[in-house]
Amino acid sequence: MNLNIGEAWARLAEPVAVDLQAWQWAALAVVVGLLVLPRRIWRITGLYSTLIHEMGHIVSAMLTGRFVMGLRLGWDHSGEVVSRGRGKFSVIFSGLFGYPAPLWVSAVMLWAISEGYAGRALGVYALFFLLALFFARNWPAVVVCLVTSAVALAVVFFAPAGTYVYLSLLIAGFLLLAGVKDFIKVIGVHTWRRRDLEQSDAYLIARATGTFATLWLVVMLALGTAALLWAVSSLVGLF
DSSP, rough: OOOOOOHHHOOOOOOOOOOOOHHHHHHHHHHHHHHHHHHHHHHHHHHHHHHHHHHHHHHHHHTTOOEEEEEETTTTOOEEEEEEOSSSHHHHHHHHHSSTHHHHHHHHHHHHHTTTTTTHHHHHHHHHHHHHHHHHSHHHHHHEEEEEEEHHHHHHHHSOOOGGGHHHHHHHHHHHHHHHHHHHHHHHHHTOOGGGEEEEEEEHHHHHSSSSSHHHHHHHHHHHHHHHHHHHHHHHTTT
């Protein structure tokens, strides 16, 4: 078993052109839809989207100087990041980037693919999940992080370069659709499912800062929309 990091990174760094036929795009779209839309499958794949959501909180918290103490996930798609820091800005900034995170990761990956960096995007993606594993503090978080890390590292070390485009497009497409689905869910929480309002990041920010949840929901929607537009623009450019 060859685990040569230098050789793996050199292979990932090679430019990868996107030249897919219509049927290949259709096949990818069908697979992405099957991973996100059916409820039974989403019970499993949604855990992966939740992990990206919580990693959005972790990365944004670290950027504002907060000390991240742990990540906890639930099999019911719940998640919690425990961090410590001072100032309302860090609370707001770290709280805002949960729901937009899947869309931003998708947008960055689609941009990287359009620039020929599909392999490099997968390499950085693998490191991203190793970081997540470092913060895991309960069994669901450990299991989800281990599985995603193992898959990502298997791709880095063993997947042939010819599969990079398909794998990266599959991940980006999944996160794009999952991100939209999560935003629809949080909008529902703020409108017709208000009994679940305390699960919303916008509500948590408002409670911590003495402001209004609607304000932060609008900000999150703006961040998500910006990522969505960037992702769609990059995706259209691939055709």
